[in-house]
Amino acid sequence: xxxxxxxxxxxxxxxxxxxxxxxxxxxxxxxxxxxxxxxxxxxxxxxxxxxxxxxxxxxxxxxxxxxxxxxxxxxxxxxxxxxxxxxxxxxxxxxxxxxxxxxxxxxxxxxxxxxxxxxxxxxxxxxxxxxxxxxxxxxxxxxxxxxxxxxxxxxxxxxxxxxxxxxxxxxxxxxxxxxxxxxxxxxxxxxxxxxxxxxxxxxxxxxxxxxxxxxxxxxxxxxxxxxxxxxxxxxxxxxxxxxxxxxxxxxxxxxxxxxxxxxxxxxxxxxxxxxxxxxxxxxxxxxxxxxxxxxxxxxxxxxxxxxxxxxxxxxxxxxxxx
Numbered sequence: 001x002x003x004x005x006x007x008x009x010x011x012x013x014x015x016x017x018x019x020x021x022x023x024x025x026x027x028x029x030x031x032x033x034x035x036x037x038x039x040x041x042x043x044x045x046x047x048x049x050x051x052x053x054x055x056x057x058x059x060x061x062x063x064x065x066x067x068x069x070x071x072x073x074x075x076x077x078x079x080x081x082x083x084x085x086x087x088x089x090x091x092x093x094x095x096x097x098x099x100x101x102x103x104x105x106x107x108x109x110x111x112x113x114x115x116x117x118x119x120x121x122x123x124x125x126x127x128x129x130x131x132x133x134x135x136x137x138x139x140x141x142x143x144x145x146x147x148x149x150x151x152x153x154x155x156x157x158x159x160x161x162x163x164x165x166x167x168x169x170x171x172x173x174x175x176x177x178x179x180x181x182x183x184x185x186x187x188x189x190x191x192x193x194x195x196x197x198x199x200x201x202x203x204x205x206x207x208x209x210x211x212x213x214x215x216x217x218x219x220x221x222x223x224x225x226x227x228x229x230x231x232x233x234x235x236x237x238x239x240x241x242x243x244x245x246x247x248x249x250x251x252x253x254x255x256x257x258x259x260x261x262x263x264x265x266x267x268x269x270x271x272x273x274x275x276x277x278x279x280x281x282x283x284x285x286x287x288x289x290x291x292x293x294x295x296x297x298x299x300x301x302x303x304x305x306x307x308x309x310x311x312x313x314x315x316x317x318x319x320x321x322x
Contacts, residue, residue: 035081038106043119044260063100078279094216120213121242137188147220165231175273187212203244237263
């Protein structure tokens with residue numbers, strides 16, 4: 001199974017976002033192409049295995065195209081959509097990721113829960129390479145990334161005190177533990193801009209803050225997922241000790257790659273178990289109501305173009321724009 005274009009692949013629109021004809025029409029017009037759980041694969045996790053009835057499609061969005069075509073199929077009896085965060089062959093920098101398009105495309109397909117898989121560095125002695133972490137907090141150290149769907153005449157302020165869905169995080173932690181991998185429940189992730197790794201001073205600073213792991217991609221994904229009223233949780237797989245450890249090797253691309261193979265095998269198994277556990281269950285969290293009291297701008301003052309671009313997010317609150 002591959003996420004690369006292949007025989008049977010459906011192009012649901014052109015790269016410029018315009019609809020074509022026939023099977024190039026809107027995704028909603030292609031029978032059966034829906035999913036309830038989305039998976040965003042990080043470094044090394046470029047395809048999802050075990051999908052049955054898999055089809056690979058292009059999903060145009062008002063924010064451009066996702067970082068890869070989406071693969072949709074059935075996993076553990078439930079419909080799943082997969083997107084490779086960095087594209088096939090790992091071609092997209094963390095600061096270049098089309099996160100808006102990735103999340104919007106998943107929501108178009110009916111996804112309500114999103115599992116993000118990431119490679120991270122450890123900031124704690126007790127969190128070793130090839131351990132897994134399911135964080136419950138985040139510190140945003142990115143610079144200049146657009147981290148909202150809103151603007152252009154529409155102001156919304158979501159609650160982000162708890163950035164990860166507790167229900168989905170709990171299910172993901174249980175699924176990871178069931179694979180026999182040491183799994184740390186909770187902890188703060190520092191998200192840096194990249195693509196360079198930290199300086200020693202920065203790494204020690206983040207440790208002084210009590211952070212557990214460091215990565216480059218959870219922001220803006222987690223913020224955008226909340227705005228889209230999607231549950232979001234991160235399975236963070238440790239590859240290194242960043243650059244703070246007195247005896248372990250400093251993080252480098254080579255060090256990361258050395259631990260990726262084992263981590264990715266664990267991630268695939270854990271995702272399958274998590275899908276089996278949560279698929280088909282009604283959401284018991286508040287993620288699905290994130291916009292209920294977050295939009296500040298009166299509807300009649302929002303430009304029609306903005307309302308149309310954000311219709312997928314707003315229609316259950318405001319109805320379909322004319």
